[in-house]
Amino acid sequence: KAGVTQTPRYLIKTRGQQVTLSCSPISGHRSVSWYQQTPGQGLQFLFEYFSETQRNKGNFPGRFSGRQFSNSRSEMNVSTLELGDSALYLCASSSTGIRTYEQYFGPGTRLTVT
Amino acid sequence: AQSVTQLDSQVPVFEEAPVELRCNYSSSVSVYLFWYVQYPNQGLQLLLKYLSGSTLVKGINGFEAEFNKSQTSFHLRKPSVHISDTAEYFCAVSFNAGGTSYGKLTFGQGTILTVHP
Numbered sequence: 001k002a003g004v005t006q007t008p009r010y011l012i013k014t015r016g017q018q019v020t021l022s023c024s025p026i027s028g029h030r031s032v033s034w035y036q037q038t039p040g041q042g043l044q045f046l047f048e049y050f051s052e053t054q055r056n057k058g059n060f061p062g063r064f065s066g067r068q069f070s071n072s073r074s075e076m077n078v079s080t081l082e083l084g085d086s087a088l089y090l091c092a093s094s095s096t097g098i099r100t101y102e103q104y105f106g107p108g109t110r111l112t113v114t
Numbered sequence: 115a116q117s118v119t120q121l122d123s124q125v126p127v128f129e130e131a132p133v134e135l136r137c138n139y140s141s142s143v144s145v146y147l148f149w150y151v152q153y154p155n156q157g158l159q160l161l162l163k164y165l166s167g168s169t170l171v172k173g174i175n176g177f178e179a180e181f182n183k184s185q186t187s188f189h190l191r192k193p194s195v196h197i198s199d200t201a202e203y204f205c206a207v208s209f210n211a212g213g214t215s216y217g218k219l220t221f222g223q224g225t226i227l228t229v230h231p
Binding site: 004031032033035042043047048049050055056058090092094101102103104105106107108110 | 158223
């Protein structure tokens with residue numbers, strides 16, 4: 001099976017702009033989670049989608065949003081970018097619904113905000 | 115409160131020496147436990163998992179971990195490390211807390227393992 005893919009791999013944006021990141025899960029996986037990784041805060045949970053519905057959300061401002069399509073592909077959007085949004089954004093897919101069993105991660109999108 | 119603590123931020127070892135990376139968690143609910151490895155400029159790769167059953171779990175690349183419920187620990191071990199094991203290792207926990215836990219792993223701060231020749 002192909003793994004989790006994320007596009008683009010690298011992105012440079014300017015403060016105030018918005019950005020959309022894409023994630024394609026492993027075939028058959030219906031749960032997609034997003035994480036932000038920074039040197040200072042580590043790995044932090046952004047949100048999770050299952051069957052096109054956001055089921056869980058972390059403690060991030062409303063500028064961070066996401067969606068999931070019927071084929072389980074997911075996008076996350078960050079509006080009005082701030083310097084502090086510079087990070088590695090990781091998505092992970094999982095096959096299950098209720099409990100979080102193992103998640104499989106993509107290579108990440110490295111976002112740099114200047 | 116639910117939290118995950120990796121006790122060592124950096125662990126230097128010599129090649130072929132044993133290593134233990136420590137992870138403790140705090141929880142009032144049941145948990146699933148995971149170790150992931152991250153190489154530079156890459157995503158996270160699952161090393162091993164504990165869901166239920168035997169408390170000693172074996173993973174890829176010769177790693178193993180032991181779940182100790184009374185001490186709320188899940189330490190990662192390898193009897194003999196190789197240069198290629200140099201990477202950052204993350205302990206992750208899935209807390210069974212209903213809706214607030216859906217799709218969410220809580221990670222420790224990471225341990226950078228450096229293997230010297």
